Amino acid sequence: MSRGRDSLQTIARVPRSQLVREQLREAIDRGDFGPGEALPSERELVETFQVSRVSVREAIRSLEAIGYVEVHQGRGSFVTKGPADEYIDAFARWLAVHKEEVMDLLKVRGALDELAAEGAAQRADESAMNRFRQAHDAFSSAAQEPEPKLDRLVQLDIAFHQAIAEASGSTLLIHLLQDLNQHLGESRKITLAPSGRPAKSAAEHAAIVRAINARRPAEAKRAVATHLAAVRTAVSDFEAMRAAVADPPVVPVS
Missing domain, CATH: 1.20.120.530 (GntR ligand-binding domain-like)
Incomplete structure (x- = not known):
């Protein structure tokens, strides 16, 4: 007997900050932003991704935690070489x-x-x-x-x-x-x-x-x-x- 709708699962909600982080990480991995290069400003990222400032900040913080970017207060976020x-x-x-x-x-x-x-x-x-x-x-x-x-x-x-x-x-x-x-x-x-x-x-x-x-x-x-x-x-x-x-x-x- 077919399980029908019982076999279907709810699609998990993905936090917007996670989606922003992944797009930025992939862009860095592709070389779109090289070491030492600044990422777009917070305002530009908000406009580009159509998300809140909070989502952008959380995404940047996650990238900083793993060594993809370095944040300089008042200057912006810059791509780093990251840990080996x-x-x-x-x-x-x-x-x-x-x-x-x-x-x-x-x-x-x-x-x-x-x-x-x-x-x-x-x-x-x-x-x-x-x-x-x-x-x-x-x-x-x-x-x-x-x-x-x-x-x-x-x-x-x-x-x-x-x-x-x-x-x-x-x-x-x-x-x-x-x-x-x-x-x-x-x-x-x-x-x-x-x-x-x-x-x-x-x-x-x-x-x-x-x-x-x-x-x-x-x-x-x-x-x-x-x-x-x-x-x-x-x-x-x-x-x-x-x-x-x-x-x-x-x-x-x-």
Whole structure:
């Protein structure tokens, strides 16, 4: 007996931002926009695609997360070379297996980093202050390089957060974060690989440093929470973008 209409399925609604992102990604892949070239302005994209500014901004943010574009405030969005394909493919395979574990570990890391920053703001002596300032300067300098070395960025990022843990004076936090960082190396590569992300991490680090220097524990905790929220978003955006690249949306023909 024929299943008839029971075999038919509702066509999934595809977010407009996803359709915009895919068209832009395909244009970049074709070479319509080369490295260093600016994409059309937000207003032009709104008019071209007949979508809202919100949809355009979400599409650009997704492309930035995977390293297709770099956004310069007040200047626009520019095509980048993006992370090397071997990095992207390796990260995608790794994340497909470890996504749930990574997100759980990042939540734990966030809680521990917040406690460390709070403790550092309350108890760090001048010697400890100097060490995490130097760690911040080292990461910030590396992040500003034209083509930052990913492995070096990861090590400098770990060193910065570990210096804050040491400044807190808590032996327990120091050891817990040391152990945790052994499991988060690959996730750090995912978050630091997209073009422009190292500089943003450096800016987030700077906010943490300012709060600790000012001896403001609550502000230091908030700065860490903001930073780790951005890290978790970067991981989620990476996974979503790679899934879309592997299985782009099908646009119904009207």
